[in-house]
Amino acid sequence: MTPACARCRSFVADAAALERAVPGLNILSSAYGSVRAHTGLCERHGTFVTARQRCAEFDAGDASGRAHPGT
Amino acid sequence: MTTKEAWDEGGEEPRAPEAKGWKALYLKEDWWAIWLGLGLMIVAVILFSGGSTVLKSLAINPGGLKWQTFGQLMGHFQANAGTYLAQFICWLVLFGVSARIMGIKLSEFIPSFIVLYVLSMVMFGIAGWANAAKFNLEAPLVALVIGLIIANVVPLPKWLDAGFRVEYFIKLGIVLLGATFPITLVLTAGPVAIAQATIISLVTCLVIFFVGTRVFGLDKRLCAVLGVGGAVCGVSASMAIAASVNAKKEHLYTSVTLVVVWALVMILFLPFVARAMGLNAGVAGSWIGTSEFADAAGFAAASTYGKMVGNEDVAIKAFTLMKVIGRDLWIGIWSFVFALIATVMWEKAETGRKPEAMEIWWRFPKFVIGFFVASILMTIITSSYSAADFNSQVRPNLILPLVSLRTWAFIFCFLSIGLTTRFRELKGVTAKTFTAFTLGVIVNVILGYFLSVHVFGAYWSALK
Numbered sequence: 313m314t315p316a317c318a319r320c321r322s323f324v325a326d327a328a329a330l331e332r333a334v335p336g337l338n339i340l341s342s343a344y345g346s347v348r349a350h351t352g353l354c355e356r357h358g359t360f361v362t363a364r365q366r367c368a369e370f371d372a373g374d375a376s377g378r379a380h381p382g383t
Numbered sequence: 384m385t386t387k388e389a390w391d392e393g394g395e396e397p398r399a400p401e402a403k404g405w406k407a408l409y410l411k412e413d414w415w416a417i418w419l420g421l422g423l424m425i426v427a428v429i430l431f432s433g434g435s436t437v438l439k440s441l442a443i444n445p446g447g448l449k450w451q452t453f454g455q456l457m458g459h460f461q462a463n464a465g466t467y468l469a470q471f472i473c474w475l476v477l478f479g480v481s482a483r484i485m486g487i488k489l490s491e492f493i494p495s496f497i498v499l500y501v502l503s504m505v506m507f508g509i510a511g512w513a514n515a516a517k518f519n520l521e522a523p524l525v526a527l528v529i530g531l532i533i534a535n536v537v538p539l540p541k542w543l544d545a546g547f548r549v550e551y552f553i554k555l556g557i558v559l560l561g562a563t564f565p566i567t568l569v570l571t572a573g574p575v576a577i578a579q580a581t582i583i584s585l586v587t588c589l590v591i592f593f594v595g596t597r598v599f600g601l602d603k604r605l606c607a608v609l610g611v612g613g614a615v616c617g618v619s620a621s622m623a624i625a626a627s628v629n630a631k632k633e634h635l636y637t638s639v640t641l642v643v644v645w646a647l648v649m650i651l652f653l654p655f656v657a658r659a660m661g662l663n664a665g666v667a668g669s670w671i672g673t674s675e676f677a678d679a680a681g682f683a684a685a686s687t688y689g690k691m692v693g694n695e696d697v698a699i700k701a702f703t704l705m706k707v708i709g710r711d712l713w714i715g716i717w718s719f720v721f722a723l724i725a726t727v728m729w730e731k732a733e734t735g736r737k738p739e740a741m742e743i744w745w746r747f748p749k750f751v752i753g754f755f756v757a758s759i760l761m762t763i764i765t766s767s768y769s770a771a772d773f774n775s776q777v778r779p780n781l782i783l784p785l786v787s788l789r790t791w792a793f794i795f796c797f798l799s800i801g802l803t804t805r806f807r808e809l810k811g812v813t814a815k816t817f818t819a820f821t822l823g824v825i826v827n828v829i830l831g832y833f834l835s836v837h838v839f840g841a842y843w844s845a846l847k
Contacts, residue, residue, distance in 0.1 A: 327485070331544075334635050336636070336803075336804075337618060337635070337639055339618070339639070339803045340549060340617050340618050340619075340676070340679055341550060341618035341639075342548065342551065344412040344551070345411065345550055346413040346746070346747065346749040347623045347715075347746045348619075348623065349742075349746050350626075351622060351623070351625065359629045359630065360622070360625035360629065360630055360635065
C-alpha cells in the first residue's frame with residue numbers, strides 16, 4: 313500500500329497556492345476556511361483529493377513540508 | 384507536530400489531520416473570526432460594565448451622518464481624524480496579526496488593507512449622504528459596484544488580493560451579528576429555517592445533478608460540484624465536494640465562474656424584485672437566504688433590501704436564519720453523501736479513501752459556532768436588564784457599537800467581493816454546463832419564493 317497523498321510531492325495543500333491555482337476562488341470563498349478541511353490539489357492528475365487518499369503514482373520526492381493541513 | 388510527523392505517528396494508516404488538528408485553531412480563518420468576534424464582544428461588555436465609552440467612540444462610521452453638503456462630511460472626518468486613525472490601527476493589528484499567522488505576507492496585506500480601509504470610508508461617506516436612499520446608493524451595492532469597476536478598469540496588482548479577504552470579513556461579521564441576535568429567536572425560528580433549507584438544498588442539488596448528467600450527459604463529478612455549489616454554499620461547498628468526488632481542477636474553476644456570475648446577478652436582482660413585490664423584510668430576507676449561493680453575496684443583497692425598506696435588522700436576521708443556520712450546515716452532509724456515492728458507485732480503482740461520518744464535522748463551517756456562542760452569551764448578559772434599561776443603556780452603549788463594528792466588517796467584505804472579481808479571469812463555460820446550473824438557479828429562486836412567501840410566510844413576516 314502506498315503512503316497517503318499528504319506525503320506526495322504532487323499534493324498541494326498550501327492555501328495561497330490553491331487560491332493561485334484556481335483563479336477567482338477567493339472571490340466568494342477561501343482556501344483558508346474550515347470547509348476545505350484536508351482537501352488538496354494533486355498536481356499530477358489535476359484533481360482535488362483528500363490528504364488521506366492514496367494512488368499508485370505516489371511520488372515521495374522531497375515531500376517534507378508540502379502538506380500543510382492547517383492552511 | 385508537523386503533518387509528516389502526525390502521519391508517521393499513526394503508522395501506515397494516516398490519521399485525518401483535522402481530527403487531531405489543533406493547528407486549525409490558529410491556522411483557519413473560521414477560528415480567527417471566532418476569536419476576534421468573541422474577543423471584541425467580551426471587551427465591549429467589560430468596557431460597558433466599567434462605564435467606559437471607548438468602544439462606542441472607536442466604532443465610529445459616517446454611514447448615518449445624513450450630510451447635506453460636502454463640507455459637512457469633510458468636517459466630520461476632520462473632527463474625528465484621531466478616532467478614525469485609532470480605529471484603523473485596531474483593525475490593522477487584529478487582521479494583520481491573524482493574517483500573518485495564517486501565512487499571508489504582511490508586506491502584501493498591509494498596503495492592501497490600507498486601500499480597503501480608505502475605500503470603505505468613501506463608501507460609508509456616500510451612504511451617509513442625506514439623499515443616498517433616493518438614488519439607491521445603499522452601502523453594500525455602492526461598495527460592490529465601485530469595487531467591480533476598480534477591479535475591472537484599473538490594473539490592480541494581483542498581490543493586493545492579500546488584504547481583500549471576503550470570507551474572513553464576512554465570518555467575523557457573522558460572529559459579531561451573533562452578539563446582537565437573541566438565541567431565543569434562533570430556537571424559535573431555527574426549525575422553520577432548517578426545514579426550508581432542507582427542501583431547497585435537496586431539490587436544487589438534484590435538479591442540477593440530474594439535468595447535467597441525464598439530459599446533457601455532463602461529467603457526474605462536475606455536476607456534483609455544481610449541484611452542491613448551487614444548493615448549499617457556492618464555491619465553498621463546491622470545494623468541499625471536489626475532494627469528496629475527486630473532481631478536476633477545471634470543475635471547481637467552472638463552479639467559481641457560474642457561482643460568481645449568478646451571485647452578482649442575484650445581488651442586483653433580488654432586492655429590487657422584492658421591493659417591486661412589496662415583500663416584508665423578513666420574507667425577503669428568507670427568500671434571499673434560499674436563493675443566494677454565498678454568505679457574502681447574500682448578506683450584500685439582504686442588507687441592501689433591508690436598507691431600502693428601512694428594516695435592515697429583520698432582513699439580516701431572516702437571511703442569517705435561512706442561509707447561515709439552515710443551508711450552510713449541509714456542506715458536511717453533502718460531502719459525506721457524495722464521498723459515499725463516489726467510492727461505492729463511481730470508482731473502480733482503489734484510492735484508499737473511505738467515506739467517514741467525521742467528514743460532516745471536519746467540513747463544518749466553524750464560524751457558525753462563534754455565532755451561537757456570541758448569541759447565547761449576549762442573551763444571558765443582557766437578560767438581567769429591564770426593557771427600559773436595555774433601550775436606554777445597553778442598546779446605545781453596547782449593542783450599537785457592536786453593530787457598527789459588524790457594519791465595518793461587512794463593508795470590508797462587500798468591497799472585497801468587487802475588488803477581487805476580475806471578469807477576465809473567469810473561465811468560459813459550455814452552453815450545456817451553463818444551462819444545467821441556470822435551471823437549478825431558476826428552480827431555486829421560484830421554490831425559494833414559494834416557500835418564503837406562501838408556505839412559511841407567516842413565520843418570516845412575524846420576525847422582529
